[in-house]
Amino acid sequence: MTLSREILAGPTLDAARALLGAYLVREAPDGAPEARRIGRIVEVEAYIGEDDAASHARFGRTPRNAVMFGPPGISYVYLVYGMYECLNVVTEPAGRPAAVLIRAVEPVAGVPAMRAARLAHALRRAGTADARLRAIARIGALMPSGLTAGPGLVAAAFDISREDTGLDLLEPSAPLRIEAGAAAVDIVATPRIGIGYAPEPWRSLPWRFTERR
DNA sequence: GCAAAGATTTGCT
DNA sequence: GCAAATCTTTGCC
Numbered sequence: 001m002t003l004s005r006e007i008l009a010g011p012t013l014d015a016a017r018a019l020l021g022a023y024l025v026r027e028a029p030d031g032a033p034e035a036r037r038i039g040r041i042v043e044v045e046a047y048i049g050e051d052d053a054a055s056h057a058r059f060g061r062t063p064r065n066a067v068m069f070g071p072p073g074i075s076y077v078y079l080v081y082g083m084y085e086c087l088n089v090v091t092e093p094a095g096r097p098a099a100v101l102i103r104a105v106e107p108v109a110g111v112p113a114m115r116a117a118r119l120a121h122a123l124r125r126a127g128t129a130d131a132r133l134r135a136i137a138r139i140g141a142l143m144p145s146g147l148t149a150g151p152g153l154v155a156a157a158f159d160i161s162r163e164d165t166g167l168d169l170l171e172p173s174a175p176l177r178i179e180a181g182a183a184a185v186d187i188v189a190t191p192r193i194g195i196g197y198a199p200e201p202w203r204s205l206p207w208r209f210t211e212r213r
Numbered sequence: 214g215c216a217a218a219g220a221t222t223t224g225c226t
Numbered sequence: 227g228c229a230a231a232t233c234t235t236t237g238c239c
Contacts (some may be wrong), residue, residue, distance in 0.1 A: 082219085
C-alpha cells in the first residue's frame with residue numbers, strides 16, 4: 001500500500017505499515033539542496049482512539065492532543081520527559097483521535113546536517129565544558145543510522161519541535177513533509193516501547209512496526 | 214495552585 | 227542494568 005491521504009484516513013494499523021518505507025523530508029531553511037535532510041522511515045508505533053490507555057488521547061481532548069482529533073496527515077509534535085520532542089502523523093478521520101509515532105528513520109541524504117543538528121541539540125543541554133567535549137566525541141563517532149535511531153533523536157536530527165505541530169505533512173511544498181517511498185516488504189509487529197504505565201491489554205498490543213533487517 | 218508522572222536518552226555502577 | 231536529567235501536561239485539592 002503506497003502512502004496517501006486515503007491510507008492515513010483509514011485504520012491506523014494500516015497507516016502505520018504504509019508509513020514504513022516512506023521518506024521524512026526536512027527542507028533546508030535557505031532551500032539549499034545539499035542541506036536537505038531525508039530519512040527512510042523504519043520504525044513506527046500506532047496510538048488509536050481514546051480507549052488506548054497508552055495514548056495521549058486517553059484523557060479525551062486536551063490543549064496538547066487537540067490535533068490528534070483533527071484530519072489525517074497533520075503533524076503532532078510533543079515534548080516528552082522535558083527533554084525530547086517526538087513527531088507523530090495524525091491518522092483516521094477528524095473526530096477520531098489517532099496517530100503514528102515516527103520512532104526511527106534510516107538517513108538517505110543530509111547526514112552532515114543531521115549530525116550538526118544532533119550536536120547543536122546536545123550542546124544546548126550540556127552544562128559543563130566536559131559534557132560538551134563528550135557530546136562532540138559521541139555524536140561525531142555515530143554511524144548515520146545512529147543519528148536517527150529513536151523518536152527523540154529523529155526530532156533532534158531533523159530540527160523538529162512543537163512549533164511544527166499542525167503542518168500538513170502530505171503537502172509537497174511543506175518545509176517538513178513525508179513523501180511516498182518503496183514500501184517496506186518484511187514488517188515485524190511488537191509491543192510498543194515505554195508504555196509500562198498502561199494496563200493490559202494495551203501494554204502488550206503489537207502496535208509497533210519495524211522493518212526486518 | 215500543587216504534585217505527580219511521562220510515547221526518552223545517556224552515563225555510570 | 228539502573229537512575230538521572232528536565233519541564234510540560236494533567237489531575238486533583
